[in-house]
Amino acid sequence: MKYKELNAEDNVTIGMQFVLLGFSDLPDLQGLLSVVFSVIYMIILIGNSLIIIITRFDIALQKPMYFFLANFSSLEICYVSVTLPRILFNLWTQDRSISLLDCATQMCFFLMFGTAECFLLAVMSYDRYVAICNPLHYPLVMNYKMCVQLAVGSWVSGIPVQIGQTWQIFSLHFCNSNLINHFFCDIPPILKLACGDTSVHEVSVYVVVMLVAAVPFLLILVSYSKIISTILRLPTATGRTKAFSTCSSHLLVVVLFFGSGTITYLRPKSNHSAGTDKLLSLFYTIVTPMFNPMIYSFRNKDVMAALRKLLPKR
Template identity: 60%
Template sequence: MIPKHVEFILSAEAKHMKIEKSNITMTEFILLGFSDVPRLKWILFGILFFIYLTILMCNSIIILVTRTDPALQTPMYFFLSNFSFVEICYVTVTMPKMLVDLCSQKGNISLLNCALQMWFFLLFASSECLLLTVMAYDRYVAICKPLLYALMMNHRVCVQLVAVCWVTVIPIVTGQTYQIFSLPFCGSNKINHFFCDIPPILRLACGDTFVNNLAIFLASAVFTMVPFLLITVSYGKIIFSILKLSSTGGRSKAFSTCSSHLIVVVLFYGTCAITYIQPNTNTSDRIGKVLSLFYTVLIPLWNPIIYTLRNKEISAALRKLPQKLLQLQNFL
């Protein structure tokens, strides 16, 4: 039987060690990713690698045809080419690291690299939200104010709108990332995710995260709720204008030009909203990981497919692309 004074000393030392441990800030994290299914790692690697190459190829082709085909030199396709470029950057932030971790089954990432990954992910995701809003505004002007379209959406205005989408997000994303990684991280350094996303990172912080959660809510309102409301208002006016058209062919053409963008908006905002309003539980970690696969992998895969299959102009440009490449090769 341990004497009481010895038990007291041991208890005090244990508490002291616990306090010291809690004051140690992490310098490295471990992304758990899909380590809970090691037998499926090569199958997952093959599927994700194929998806990544498909996203890169499809979006690169969209950029190529929208920049080279004379019939696609319009504001709508200018915004679409920029959207495809953002999609390429967006998936490249997470997928190469995810593929490497699947092979190595380690998932180690330094604090700095984790912060950089979060910064770039938030930058491209926020820019994508704003670009979707700009694309909705372009469709609104084209359908509701066709006589003023050439004046309101000239090339200079289009460039300025795209620049605003990039410049606006940089200070907010930088401030948010700095605020999150200024918190002390102690205890477990295992992130139950496949990239450095905000919710799983905040769960590892041992400081007060109230201000961070408030900042996340405000940033989400600025970059998701406000753009979504603007898109909803734009499409409300578009649908109202389309219904007033007397020609059935005119209605069909107007709906076809808007439907692709509307599908992308619903898929992207739907999965993002579900992910960030989940309760803070272990179950939601697993659900959040699956939902994150949707808006980081599957939706970027569907986007170029949706735009190409449902767009007659791009389909026609794609059919002419091999002939143009052959002519270019013969010329060189």
């Protein structure tokens, strides 16, 4: 399908149409990609839904740790559903156009859910810190009311900031092109289309990333430094192994999510390449959410036991 590309002198209005190029440079793989992404989406939906179900109904999992895990799985479904259905639609129909309003809406929800993930991962690390470093006070500190407040705070924390950032970015004039060399509306490829100097907006993006990603990441580092220090002082090897096993899954998810996301958003605009941006974005928007249920399930005996009770026996 052919699309009209804007010239540099064209002025863009609110009614403009962007074009998500996505994987259009791989015309012979469109069918294969649609099958692969459909399977990945189903894995993400089924895997995270199973975690939500077992943490809700299994008595052994009625603990703060699994309450936050259920919230994280719910968030993963929302996070992936902002981008993957649109990718599949573009692959199935080969209609890659998207209105400015739809593009801004997609970016806003993507950023809000991404921010919520950052804060929820920090909350989950705090939960592990209290459980391991202050086990006697754990039931008192992480009571149901506190858990609900922390979860709600994580979900809503990014809403005002990311609405403001989205409005700021889409208040720019776009006159270089209307072709977005990406598979969803993300900040780096959108800034590339803006007219004139965007250095102020780049600084704004860095500030927001430091606020919504770096701060939670620092809180996670502080929590785990104290956790590791406490674990190393445990008298028995069995105790140390058990304590590490309750944290290793969460720590692996943190590294995967924050690592790829930080590289994407903290690189200068001049260092961004479409291929690298797509690869990194695929990693933290699709690949990591697909593996998260597996990481939490296969590395957690309680979750595996609950799954065995839920699934039909052979």
